[in-house]
Amino acid sequence: MNSSQSALSHLAPEYIRAIAPYQGGKPISELAREMGLQEADIVKLASNENPLGISPKAESAIQEALLDIARYPDGNAFALRAVVANKFKLAPEQIVFGNGSNDILELAARAFLSSNAEVIYSQHAFAVYPLVTQAMGAHGVEVPAKDYAHDLPAMLAAITPKTRLIFIANPNNPTGTLLAKEALLTFMQQVPKQVLVVLDEAYDEYLSAQDKSLAFSWLADFDNLIVSRSFSKAYGLAGLRIGFGACHPSVADMMNRVRQPFNVNSVAQAAAIASLQDDDFVARSYALNQAGMLQITQGLSQLGLSYIPSYANFVSFAVNEAAKVNQALLQNGVIVRPIANYGMPDYLRVSIGLFSENARFLSVLAQILKSNQ
Ligand SMILES: *Cc1c(COP(=O)(O)O)cnc(C)c1O
Numbered sequence: 251m252n253s254s255q256s257a258l259s260h261l262a263p264e265y266i267r268a269i270a271p272y273q274g275g276k277p278i279s280e281l282a283r284e285m286g287l288q289e290a291d292i293v294k295l296a297s298n299e300n301p302l303g304i305s306p307k308a309e310s311a312i313q314e315a316l317l318d319i320a321r322y323p324d325g326n327a328f329a330l331r332a333v334v335a336n337k338f339k340l341a342p343e344q345i346v347f348g349n350g351s352n353d354i355l356e357l358a359a360r361a362f363l364s365s366n367a368e369v370i371y372s373q374h375a376f377a378v379y380p381l382v383t384q385a386m387g388a389h390g391v392e393v394p395a396k397d398y399a400h401d402l403p404a405m406l407a408a409i410t411p412k413t414r415l416i417f418i419a420n421p422n423n424p425t426g427t428l429l430a431k432e433a434l435l436t437f438m439q440q441v442p443k444q445v446l447v448v449l450d451e452a453y454d455e456y457l458s459a460q461d462k463s464l465a466f467s468w469l470a471d472f473d474n475l476i477v478s479r480s481f482s483k484a485y486g487l488a489g490l491r492i493g494f495g496a497c498h499p500s501v502a503d504m505m506n507r508v509r510q511p512f513n514v515n516s517v518a519q520a521a522a523i524a525s526l527q528d529d530d531f532v533a534r535s536y537a538l539n540q541a542g543m544l545q546i547t548q549g550l551s552q553l554g555l556s557y558i559p560s561y562a563n564f565v566s567f568a569v570n571e572a573a574k575v576n577q578a579l580l581q582n583g584v585i586v587r588p589i590a591n592y593g594m595p596d597y598l599r600v601s602i603g604l605f606s607e608n609a610r611f612l613s614v615l616a617q618i619l620k621s622n623q
Contacts, residue, residue: 265365265387272377276585287583293610294585295601298423298453298564300486302538302604304521305531308487311524315517323516330519333526334494338466343499346506349513351452351480351493354505356382358415358448358476358495361504363388367414372400374425374592376450379417388414398558399427402437409445416441419450420463424589424599426560428457431464438472446501448476452493453562455484455532456539461561466496473498481518483563484535485525492518539563542602549612553619564601571622572598578618584611 259267275296282289304312327347335342348354355378363369365387371379373395383390389412393405400418409416421428434449441447454463465477476497482488492514495505525531543565550557550567557567566589569575576588576598587599600611 263387265384269381269384270591272381273591275587276580278585281580281583281585285581285583292583292585293603293607295564295603295607295611296585296587296599297488298483298562298601299488300484300535300563301542301602301607302486302531302535304486305525305528307524307528307531308485308521311520312490312517315520319516321516323512323514323519325511325513327514327519330523333523337526338496340466340469340496341499344469344496344502346495346497346502346509347514347519348478348493348495348509349515349518350482350491351450351478351495352378353491353509353513354476354478354493354495355379355417355448355450356385357505357509358446359383359386359388360508361501362414362446366412368410368412369415369417370405370408370413371417372405372422374398374422374594375400375417376419376423377592379419383415395425397427398425400429402429402433406437406440409442413445416445416447417450418447419452421453421457421561423452423562424564424566424587424592424594424597425558426562426565427558428461428561434465435468438468438475441474443474446474446476447472448478448495450478452478452480452483454479456536456563457561469496469498473501476501481522481525484532484539485522486531486535487518487521487525490515490518490521492522538604539602542605542608545605545608546600546602546612549608549615553612553616558597564599566594566597566599568596569598569619570596572596575615575618575622579611579614582614582618584614586611 278289278292278294331342359382363386367388369383370391373392380390393408449465451463476495478495480493555567557565589599
C-alpha cells in the first residue's frame with residue numbers, strides 16, 4: 251500500500267480533496283510517546299476542556315447508563331429533550347441533538363447547502379465552519395475580522411442571492427472575542443429571511459450573568475436562527491460527544507432528516523440530563539475559570555506578552571517565534587494550541603486549567619523566553 255500517494259484519492263470530488271483536515275489539540279498519550287515523557291507529567295491546555303472534569307451527578311448517571319449499553323439509544327432523546335426544553339424555555343420540537351455541537355454545525359450544512367450555495371464566516375473563526383462548507387461542495391466566503399473579532403457589517407455586506415448560511419461563534423474560538431447582544435440583534439434584523447444564521451454558543455456558560463446570550467428568546471422573532479450549544483466545555487463531557495441546536499421546528503425537521511437515527515449515544519444522553527441538573531458544578535467551573543483567566547493573563551503580562559482579552563475558557567497570546575515556543579513547551583510536557591491554521595501564526599492559544607497547571611505553563615513559558623533571549 252502506498253499511502254503517501256493513494257491511488258484512489260482522485261475518486262473523491264475535487265472539493266473533498268481540497269479539504270485541509272482539522273488539527274486538534276495533541277493528545278497526552280501521543281506527546282508521552284513522542285517525547286518519552288510520563289503521562290502524569292504532562293499538562294494539556296490545548297482543547298478548552300474542563301479541568302474539573304465532570305459533575306458528580308453526571309458520573310453517577312454514566313455508571314447507571316453503562317448497565318444498558320447493549321440497547322440502542324433513544325434516537326429522539328425523549329428524556330433529555332424534556333429537560334433541555336424545560337431549562338431553556340424551548341418547545342421540544344425546536345431542539346435537535348448532535349454528536350457534539352460539531353454535529354449540529356454539520357447537520358445545518360447538510361440540510362441546507364447544495365453545491366452552488368455560499369456560506370459566510372469570519373476570518374479567525376472556528377475551523378469547523380469551512381470544513382462542513384467544503385464537505386458539501388459549497389463555496390465558503392471568509393470575511394476579514396476586525397481587531398480579531400467578527401465584523402458584522404462586513405458579513406452583512408458579503409451576503410449575495412446565493413448565500414444560504416452564516417456561521418458566527420460567540421464567544422469566538424480561538425480569539426475569545428464576544429459580540430455585543432445589541433449588535434447581534436441588529437445583525438439578525440438585517441439578515442434576509444432566506445439566509446440561515448448559525449449562532450455557535452459553545453462557551454456561553456463561561457459568560458457573566460450580564461453577558462450571557464439571549465438568543466433562545468430571539469427564536470420567536472427569527473425563523474432563520476439556529477442556536478447551538480455544547481456539553482463539551484463547561485459541562486466537561488467532551489469525550490462523550492453531545493450538543494444541541496435550537497431553531498424553528500421546520501428547520502429542526504430538515505436537520506433531523508439528515509441526522510443519523512442514533513447519532514447521540516445513551517451514555518451521553520444520561521450524562522447530559524444529570525449535568526443540566528447540577529448548576530453548582532457549572533458555577534464552580536465558571537469561578538475556577540475566572541480565577542485561572544486572571545492568573546494566566548497577569549502571568550502573560552508579567553512576561554511582557556500581549557493577549558486578546560477573552561470571554562471564554564482560553565486565551566490567545568502573541569509571542570515571537572510562536573512555532574518554536576510551542577515546540578519547546580511540548581518538550582517540557584506542556585501542550586497548548588498553535589493557531590497558525592487559523593491565520594494567526596504569531597499566536598498560541600492556552601486553555602485555562604487548574605491553578606497548578608496554569609502555574610506550570612507560566613513557569614515553563616518563562617524559562618523558554620529567558621533562554622531564547
Ligand atoms: C469547542 C467548540 C465547539 C464544541 O464542539 P463539540 O462538538 O460540542 O465538542 C463548538 N464550537 C466552537 C466554536 C468550539 O470552540
